[in-house]
Amino acid sequence: MYKKSIYFADANGNPFYSPRFVGTNKASTMTIGSEATMVLRYHFKNNINVNQTSNETKHYATRNAASYLEYIEANQNQNFNINIGNKPQFGEATLRIGVGRAHNLQKLPRVFVNGTEINSAKQWRGSGVGQGFRERFHSIVEVDVPLSVLKANGNNVSVRFPDAGGFITSMALQVFRMTANIRGNVGAAPSTPTTGNGSGIPIGQVISLQKSGGDLKYLSAVAELNNDIYANQSQALGNRQKFRVVNHPDGGIALYNLNAQRYLQVNGNNQNVIVGARGAQTKGWERFEWKSKGAGKVAFKSLHTGKWLQAPHNQNNTAVFPRGNADQGWETFNWKVVPASANKILATPTISTQAKILIYPNPVDAGQKITVANTIENTTINVLDVSGNLVNSIKATQGISFIETTGLTAGIYFINIEGEEPKRIVIR
Numbered sequence: 001m002y003k004k005s006i007y008f009a010d011a012n013g014n015p016f017y018s019p020r021f022v023g024t025n026k027a028s029t030m031t032i033g034s035e036a037t038m039v040l041r042y043h044f045k046n047n048i049n050v051n052q053t054s055n056e057t058k059h060y061a062t063r064n065a066a067s068y069l070e071y072i073e074a075n076q077n078q079n080f081n082i083n084i085g086n087k088p089q090f091g092e093a094t095l096r097i098g099v100g101r102a103h104n105l106q107k108l109p110r111v112f113v114n115g116t117e118i119n120s121a122k123q124w125r126g127s128g129v130g131q132g133f134r135e136r137f138h139s140i141v142e143v144d145v146p147l148s149v150l151k152a153n154g155n156n157v158s159v160r161f162p163d164a165g166g167f168i169t170s171m172a173l174q175v176f177r178m179t180a181n182i183r184g185n186v187g188a189a190p191s192t193p194t195t196g197n198g199s200g201i202p203i204g205q206v207i208s209l210q211k212s213g214g215d216l217k218y219l220s221a222v223a224e225l226n227n228d229i230y231a232n233q234s235q236a237l238g239n240r241q242k243f244r245v246v247n248h249p250d251g252g253i254a255l256y257n258l259n260a261q262r263y264l265q266v267n268g269n270n271q272n273v274i275v276g277a278r279g280a281q282t283k284g285w286e287r288f289e290w291k292s293k294g295a296g297k298v299a300f301k302s303l304h305t306g307k308w309l310q311a312p313h314n315q316n317n318t319a320v321f322p323r324g325n326a327d328q329g330w331e332t333f334n335w336k337v338v339p340a341s342a343n344k345i346l347a348t349p350t351i352s353t354q355a356k357i358l359i360y361p362n363p364v365d366a367g368q369k370i371t372v373a374n375t376i377e378n379t380t381i382n383v384l385d386v387s388g389n390l391v392n393s394i395k396a397t398q399g400i401s402f403i404e405t406t407g408l409t410a411g412i413y414f415i416n417i418e419g420e421e422p423k424r425i426v427i428r
Contacts, residue, residue: 101166208236214313299327
């Protein structure tokens with residue numbers, strides 16, 4: 001085996017080229033220096049009969065309307081067409097989506113190919129390094145696409161983000177056409193585990209989760225807030241409040257929200273970020289321990305951080321954070337199996353005469369009052385910062401209520417009103 005290396009050898013940056021014979025045996029390890037490139041060349045004693053091939057092609061998308069750059073709209077399908085020619089019998093395909101956005105916006109979108117949602121979005125390229133050195137996030141999101149959903153010639157690809165801002169900068173489908181099925185069905189969506197595993201964990205079942213104390217609200221994925229998890233619902237009737245329990249491939253369980261169609265996840269080791277239904281795959285951030293706390297009660301520990309999911313009992317409509325040091329009261333939730341689809345209530349519907357809550361101005365200048373219109377008397381209105389800390393709380397008056405912002409610093413806040421989804425407001 002021959003090794004050829006080129007690297008910068010001195011402080012002046014002069015390159016140094018070093019070809020040398022390594023030996024007749026396969027090397028188990030090689031060390032590559034900083035800023036170096038290495039080429040390894042093997043000589044085989046006998047000829048190798050190559051009777052199978054893998055042919056790589058890249059197919060770039062065309063827009064159904066305007067061309068790149070494509071501004072990202074919130075909760076809107078943004079459609080592209082990719083012509084791949086003949087569909088391969090064997091092989092694999094990876095969709096590569098260029099994304100440029102502010103750092104605080106969602107990085108991984110929901111992706112649909114020919115009407116089928118693909119639940120295999122990877123982390124973006126270079127996610128392990130971070131992009132804090134850049135003014136904005138910009139990278140390639142990679143999504144494994146099962147060959148079964150592809151069509152010969154034209155393929156419709158829809159991309160949907162939960163929040164607005166930034167651009168889709170490019171899109172291409174990388175296709176490997178293989179003459180043999182050497183990898184299996186790469187990119188296939190994981191099958192739902194069967195019910196029952198002898199541990200009492202409802203694997204494969206859909207459950208609701210409820211605070212075990214305080215206001216006893218049900219956990220819900222708030223789509224308007226990037227699928228943050230809040231304990232803010234009096235009932236668990238919709239898919240936002242429903243979670244499917246599945247086995248995690250590395251042990252433990254994962255929780256799949258039926259509305260977001262994403263797995264619950266912590267945000268790395270940051271316990272001040274609200275737990276969200278944002279995981280496209282079951283990886284480390286989505287891995288939890290299910291600890292039974294008796295009949296109908298459970299606690300969840302993140303196996304990534306070692307912290308327990310927590311919803312404080314001394315606050316109403318609170319967010320869920322991975323902050324618990326032990327599985328005590330705030331970390332204990334009531335759970336029960338619920339139907340996978342929303343219930344159809346066969347009764348005379350109750351017609352609400354309550355007008356829609358309006359909050360203005362937004363943004364608001366620090367020191368200026370926030371007006372909340374169409375409130376009900378004695379309803380609790382809480383103001384939380386982005387870490388979920390309660391910074392103000394008032395009792396509403398009938399019709400119109402006012403929230404003081406004096407003393408609050410510029411930034412993003414959330415207004416929680418009983419019976420309502422949290423509303424985001426910006427103080428400047």
